């Protein structure tokens with residue numbers, strides 16, 4: 001189902017016109033209400049009247065995570081505090097978190113963005129939406145919660161963790177929809193497989209909306225098979241609103257971005273110039289409707305490309321390819337760029353392995369080391385190294401051919417790698433502390 005046909009299927013020319021109107025308005029408000037943007041624009045010699053259409057967006061200043069931290073907590077707010085009805089914050093592990101504030105209209109816009117994604121895969125009244133994202137400052141829980149509410153579905157706010165109970169409720173309440181991080185969904189699949197009281201066949205799950213961390217096609221295949229569902233990617237970031245900036249339609253061929261709400265650009269992260277259409281680069285967003293905290297040209301650090309071909313679903317909203325990785329996640333090991341998602345892709349090609357992995361990078365004798373912990377499934381596992389070798393060799397070869405560096409692979413017992421209930425942590429780069 002298409003929730004907002006007028007916006008999701010608008011012809012390109014009308015969309016450009018709408019984006020232009022909304023950008024002009026946003027820039028004006030930023031300049032008048034947010035000293036940070038006024039300073040930046042004054043420094044560049046740009047006045048709001050210089051922005052006449054969406055084609056002028058390249059003249060505007062960028063906003064970075066660093067800027068958001070500098071302006072912590074409310075420096076980028078464009079409305080009086082009395083207009084704010086909710087505050088979220090990113091799960092920043094170091095220093096101050098990135099804060100997002102919302103007016104009533106902002107929350108409605110966010111809920112619609114996420115609800116468009118759920119509606120595309122048929123979520124409607126009567127569905128039971130189990131929200132196993134963490135509820136709290138993190139946007140995942142309440143984002144999915146409000147979207148389910150907008151569609152008139154049942155909101156089941158289980159939050160993350162307590163996995164045995166999650167699957168018991170999933171069975172007893174007949175949950176039809178699951179929302180969580182892909183890594184937690186995988187963990188729930190494992191808990192179901194081990195359970196004596198809950199079997200996959202007992203569940204009524206149809207579809208899962210997974211986001212908050214980049215994931216791969218291999219992971220999709222795994223989740224779809226093991227949970228018996230359709231696995232849909234939902235995309236978002238606290239700096240824009242949370243999950244619901246875009247999402248996949250039922251064709252699962254790229255993430256539609258809601259361009260009437262957030263204007264996407266792809267830039268070269270080194271030169272900061274726009275990329276050619278279809279070229280890979282860094283994704284940048286400008287909010288077009290946000291009231292509390294409008295953001296100009298936010299550099300997401302996500303590396304991807306935009307696809308403007310028409311989608312079979314009838315939506316004209318641009319599609320974003322799978323995220324190659326966050327430029328922040330990229331490791332340079334022995335001079336080679338490595339993304340954790342590449343390792344995940346290799347791993348999920350081999351059925352003997354679980355999709356769990358952990359990378360440790362270090363430097364010894366002036367040379368980078370690259371250790372990869374992986375798990376064999378219990379039916380393949382043996383503590384005897386000679387029995388592990390037939391599994392290690394093909395994985396090793398695949399990683400060398402895909403990534404270009406040689407890993408030290410360590411086989412762990414099934415279940416030995418730590419599972420996460422929220423965003424997965426896959427890397428320990430010890431070089432950062434030397």
Ligand SMILES: [Zn+2]
Nearest residue numbers: 249311313315
């Ligand atoms: Zn589509």
